[in-house]
Amino acid sequence: MVINCDKQQLQDALALVCRAVPTRTTNPILECVLLNADEESGIVLIGNDKEIYIESAAIPAQVEQGGSIALDARLFSDIVKKLTGDSVAIEVDERLNALCKSGRSRLKIAGQMGEEFPVVSENEIGSVTSRYKINAGVLKDMIKKTIFSVSLDQSKPILTGEKLVIKNNILEMVTIDMFRISYISADLGEAVDTEAVIPGRTLGELSRILSDDEEEINFYFTENKAVFESNNFRLVSNLLSGEFVRYDQIYNEDFSTMAVVERLPLLNAMERAILIASDSRMLPIKMDIKEDDITIWAETERGTVDDGIPCETDGKELVIYFNPKYFIEMLRALDDERIVLKLNTPLSPCTIHGMEQDNKYRYLIVPLRPPA
Numbered sequence: 087m088v089i090n091c092d093k094q095q096l097q098d099a100l101a102l103v104c105r106a107v108p109t110r111t112t113n114p115i116l117e118c119v120l121l122n123a124d125e126e127s128g129i130v131l132i133g134n135d136k137e138i139y140i141e142s143a144a145i146p147a148q149v150e151q152g153g154s155i156a157l158d159a160r161l162f163s164d165i166v167k168k169l170t171g172d173s174v175a176i177e178v179d180e181r182l183n184a185l186c187k188s189g190r191s192r193l194k195i196a197g198q199m200g201e202e203f204p205v206v207s208e209n210e211i212g213s214v215t216s217r218y219k220i221n222a223g224v225l226k227d228m229i230k231k232t233i234f235s236v237s238l239d240q241s242k243p244i245l246t247g248e249k250l251v252i253k254n255n256i257l258e259m260v261t262i263d264m265f266r267i268s269y270i271s272a273d274l275g276e277a278v279d280t281e282a283v284i285p286g287r288t289l290g291e292l293s294r295i296l297s298d299d300e301e302e303i304n305f306y307f308t309e310n311k312a313v314f315e316s317n318n319f320r321l322v323s324n325l326l327s328g329e330f331v332r333y334d335q336i337y338n339e340d341f342s343t344m345a346v347v348e349r350l351p352l353l354n355a356m357e358r359a360i361l362i363a364s365d366s367r368m369l370p371i372k373m374d375i376k377e378d379d380i381t382i383w384a385e386t387e388r389g390t391v392d393d394g395i396p397c398e399t400d401g402k403e404l405v406i407y408f409n410p411k412y413f414i415e416m417l418r419a420l421d422d423e424r425i426v427l428k429l430n431t432p433l434s435p436c437t438i439h440g441m442e443q444d445n446k447y448r449y450l451i452v453p454l455r456p457p458a
Contacts, residue, residue, distance in 0.1 A: 087155060117159060129147045155198070249261075349417055352380075352395055438451070
């Protein structure tokens, strides 16, 4: 193999596919990235940890001699970053040693046979019935507003993923960890109904590589896979199987207390409270909701906090206890200036949504019992 390409394009592609390279594995080949070079299409890089598979778009290159080689992902990426020239030349000999050249620099690293690297074939992906399109910025925002409540409990694997439901031309995304629910929806246009559960880690990595602009993302599901494609990458992920928690009947309008609050002041108050409440037990904080004020109070071995923010309350006054972490993660993900809290009893879940009538997101947080 003999190739020459732009250093920055190669570096960007490596940063992309290295997200699918495992930090620990019993299979050394998975610690590599696969470099495929073709005289016509250029260079394609691939990373695969058996759960997430990322393939870069073709990088334009001068390919004197095509071929493939698997190179240690971290080492190869570090070498490319440290090279000083604007272009990189790579020459691979018959012993699979890859000589990387740029300016006066010459670095040689040992490679492995490209044929040994696991590549996801079209047969492995399976048959596709319907394809969908969504704006990259919209999808990134939907993941941001829901990903934090993916369950970490490995005894319930299905809840470690995010459920995507396409119904009536609407995309719904839901995460549940049994203490809270995060829900958001977006219009897709004409779309065939379907549903799938995608691992939370997959969507976390996808969110990091998505742009905030108007780029269009194509995606589809097969029996066992989810595939996301853009002009820069192709990501393939396994799907999770099992019975997801029914969430569609949980949100309701049965409330006796409604409070409208400024998001940032509530977030700041919660972040101050968690300084006191945060320990190995994560003790609850008390929210005392009155007509025009919410008092936030906590007492632990660390000390006490007595804080408050103004609000507009309609209905009964209420005292209720929460894990502050759940409010903080939700409030950080939102952009709205004002939000609505709907509550019923001290032991009933709190529903949170935006001020707009057609708000696309909803949250539910389960309260804690008052400390003894």
